[in-house]
Amino acid sequence: MTGRLYGLGIGPGDPELLTLKALRLLQAAPVIAYPAPEDGDSLARAIVAPHLPGGQTEIAIRMPMVAARFPAQEVYDWAAGEIGAHLEAGRDVAALCEGDPFFYGSFMYLFGRVAETHAVEVVPGVSSLTACAAVLGAPLAARNDVLTVIPAPLDEQALAERLRGVEAAAVIKVGRHLQKVRRVLARLGLSDRARYVERATMTQQRILPLDSLEEEGAPYFSMILIHRRGEAWT
Amino acid sequence: MTGRLYGLGIGPGDPELLTLKALRLLQAAPVIAYPAPEDGDSLARAIVAPHLPGGQTEIAIRMPMVAARFPAQEVYDWAAGEIGAHLEAGRDVAALCEGDPFFYGSFMYLFGRVAETHAVEVVPGVSSLTACAAVLGAPLAARNDVLTVIPAPLDEQALAERLRGVEAAAVIKVGRHLQKVRRVLARLGLSDRARYVERATMTQQRILPLDSLEEEGAPYFSMILIHRRGEAWT
Numbered sequence: 001m002t003g004r005l006y007g008l009g010i011g012p013g014d015p016e017l018l019t020l021k022a023l024r025l026l027q028a029a030p031v032i033a034y035p036a037p038e039d040g041d042s043l044a045r046a047i048v049a050p051h052l053p054g055g056q057t058e059i060a061i062r063m064p065m066v067a068a069r070f071p072a073q074e075v076y077d078w079a080a081g082e083i084g085a086h087l088e089a090g091r092d093v094a095a096l097c098e099g100d101p102f103f104y105g106s107f108m109y110l111f112g113r114v115a116e117t118h119a120v121e122v123v124p125g126v127s128s129l130t131a132c133a134a135v136l137g138a139p140l141a142a143r144n145d146v147l148t149v150i151p152a153p154l155d156e157q158a159l160a161e162r163l164r165g166v167e168a169a170a171v172i173k174v175g176r177h178l179q180k181v182r183r184v185l186a187r188l189g190l191s192d193r194a195r196y197v198e199r200a201t202m203t204q205q206r207i208l209p210l211d212s213l214e215e216e217g218a219p220y221f222s223m224i225l226i227h228r229r230g231e232a233w234t
Numbered sequence: 235m236t237g238r239l240y241g242l243g244i245g246p247g248d249p250e251l252l253t254l255k256a257l258r259l260l261q262a263a264p265v266i267a268y269p270a271p272e273d274g275d276s277l278a279r280a281i282v283a284p285h286l287p288g289g290q291t292e293i294a295i296r297m298p299m300v301a302a303r304f305p306a307q308e309v310y311d312w313a314a315g316e317i318g319a320h321l322e323a324g325r326d327v328a329a330l331c332e333g334d335p336f337f338y339g340s341f342m343y344l345f346g347r348v349a350e351t352h353a354v355e356v357v358p359g360v361s362s363l364t365a366c367a368a369v370l371g372a373p374l375a376a377r378n379d380v381l382t383v384i385p386a387p388l389d390e391q392a393l394a395e396r397l398r399g400v401e402a403a404a405v406i407k408v409g410r411h412l413q414k415v416r417r418v419l420a421r422l423g424l425s426d427r428a429r430y431v432e433r434a435t436m437t438q439q440r441i442l443p444l445d446s447l448e449e450e451g452a453p454y455f456s457m458i459l460i461h462r463r464g465e466a467w468t
Binding site for chain 1: 345373
């Protein structure tokens with residue numbers, strides 16, 4: 001009997017936004033795995049910390065600061081090997097995924113390495129996308145709106161092409177791309193429709209109109225929501 | 235002391251995909267409100283039924299079968315009045331929302347009527363979008379993919395314009411628009427990239443390649459996911 005890998009969506013940050021299913025599987029797993037920085041604490045582990053029963057084997061998947069493609073691949077190869085060894089020994093492994101595992105999550109790199117040879121189950125979670133709309137108090141999309149999710153690392157021209165003509169949009173992974181996104185939104189006349197949300201549902205949450213944000217950079221866990229009609233914001 | 239309206243995301247269908255926060259607020263509320271058909275049972279109420287403590291006042295928001303715009307507005311006016319009366323009397327009300335309240339949910343109609351005069355808090359939930367990807371076992375979007383969410387009721391030309399050139403897309407609210415969506419996907423050469431998911435995470439869940447679906451219509455709770463690169467499906 002080999003074990004099963006669970007990709008657990010643990011939600012956007014508030015430990016109470018874990019699902020009952022994720023909680024049950026988290027507490028039953030003899031082994032947990034989670035992403036972590038090269039040094040320091042894992043955000044994913046911190047989110048579930050209030051729920052951990054103690055006594056679990058932990059695999060911290062530590063990503064080098066300069067996350068070039070090849071070192072990252074080596075880290076995931078290593079992590080898949082560690083996880084695979086536990087599965088072979090009959091132990092289930094719960095991989096913690098901030099937000100939802102399949103919404104732009106790094107879980108896909110583990111999934112791609114493990115799913116061909118072992119049983120994997122993905123438990124969906126509350127994504128940052130809907131969490132940001134909830135804390136803003138404004139519908140993300142409604143009726144027959146088309147909703148476009150756009151990663152900020154795209155180049156300036158691609159961002160402009162994707163944002164031109166959107167009805168509702170979320171620009172994700174803002175981080176160091178903040179100024180570029182601002183320029184594009186200004187050029188398209190969308191700045192006054194844009195709201196900025198940082199660390200939604202966490203204790204350090206910040207919400208403000210994009211025009212009021214004074215910083216030139218943003219954390220990775222930030223998002224800009226835009227609704228063209230505007231009435232969705234009222 | 236007036237009460238507070240909670241818009242509770244209760245997830246895509248599996249009662250275990252409720253969050254801990256939604257469970258707590260659901261069980262503490264003296265009044266619950268939920269959408270329901272003109273006759274018969276409410277799906278939202280069925281999802282939370284295993285968790286109900288008993289003894290709560292219930293407001294079924296029953297929508298006429300022919301959901302023209304004006305009758306629907308009257309129903310929401312009535313529901314907002316009922317809810318408002320409980321809030322005025324100091325009773326909290328938990329409004330149950332399938333999936334997430336602000337992801338194409340009908341909660342926006344209550345929110346628009348109640349939020350100007352009363353405290354409203356939205357609790358995000360697991361959306362059908364990420365639930366469908368989880369049960370398919372395939373990332374919804376990854377890396378710098380642009381993800382487009384497209385409501386199937388759009389007309390054929392608008393659907394084609396929105397689907398042309400997408401990297402990753404979810405066509406939602408498929409229902410009686412199935413054949414129209416199929417024609418558009420076929421014309422764009424995307425049919426073999428399209429997967430069909432019906433009632434994700436519910437006991438009657440169905441998953442199949444769109445090309446293998448023999449019916450000419452689909453239930454409202456169905457979605458078509460498309461990924462152009464295809465490798466996200468492997």
